[in-house]
Amino acid sequence: MIELSANWKKLQAKIKAESASKPAAPKRKADDSVPDQAKEGPKKRRKQQQDRGRKPAQLSRDSSKGDQPKAKPSMGNTQSSKIDAVPPKHGISPSLAVWAADNDISPESIAEAYGLGLQANSLLSTDNPGRPNEGLAPEVQVGKYIAIDCEMVGVGDGGYEDELARVSVVDFHGKQVYDSYVKPRRRVVDWRTHVSGVAPKHMANARTFDEVQAQISELLKGRIVVGHDVKHDLRVLELDHPGKMIRDTAKFSGFRKYGNGPKPALRVLARELLGVEIQAGKHSSLEDARVAMLLFRKHKPAFDVEHANRYPDEAKSKPKKGNKGKKTKKKR
Helix, strand or coil: CHHHHHHHHHHHHHHHHHHHHCCCCCCCCCCCCCCHHHHHHHHHHHHHHHHHCCCHHHHHHHHHHCCCCCCCCCCCCCCCCCCCCCCCCCCCCHHHHHHHHHCCCCHHHHHHHHCCCCHHHHHHCCCCCCCCCCEECCCCCCCCEEEEEEEEEEECHHHCEEEEEEEEEEECCCCEEEEEEECCCCCEEECCHHHHCCCHHHHHHCECHHHHHHHHHHHHCCCEEEECCHHHHHHHHCCCCCHHHEEECCCCHHHHHHCCCCCCCHHHHHHHHHCCCCCCCCCCHHHHHHHHHHHHHHCHHHHHHHHHHHCHHHHHHCCCCCCCCCCCCCCC
């Protein structure tokens, strides 16, 4: 008995030592008897079943997204590819641009057809600020249409004669193509700063008249010029341009009802037709050029009809599209 009790004591000591080395099992709660899947509910069980069949890379990507709201699934067949019926709002799609080039259609015509750049007077947006005195914009690609506007100062007896002091040019989309202050060749009697916005301080980095004239002349070549009282701008630039290549918002018959005199003011047209206020204080030739282009673009079909009636010979001389390279078959 003494030997048995001694062995028993050794066994008890060994059991105590082993139990002390292991962490105590946590106490079970009352609901521990419920299976985990039953507590998680059917939604979580479905997700776990889906995760089992997915790759680890997919699971890691999904886990990094966190609890972000899920986008609503689109209706219809999920395997169908998306086709854009029209070009994106902010420009011409690459495929459409290639098609237009192959068919000899200008980007301006595409933009006109889809109304690109006309939403909410975007040509006049503050997101499209001017860059005064930049000269010719770098890497600019000018299309068929440009709009021009000039600011003048007073020279001669009493300062009543006009002298070029600033000129701005924008493209069909209202993007700045050219802007420069111009050094007057004659002594300035009246800077007209309250109207022109030009002051003596702007002459420090202004370009010479000859330099500006040459650059503007290159921009005009072969292009349709849009503006308000364009001949007045061409006169101070001492340049000529064919009348059939000019679209003047001051002479367009559709705008006459907005003028009290022979021609409506640009600020009146901007207010009545575009709902924007311009020329409240100092003028900006860049802003005025953009307004003229926007007026032209919004009423381009009417401009085109009036132009065709004014120059019928030009319309007749234009070759019809689709007949290029076609040979007429001789009758036998």
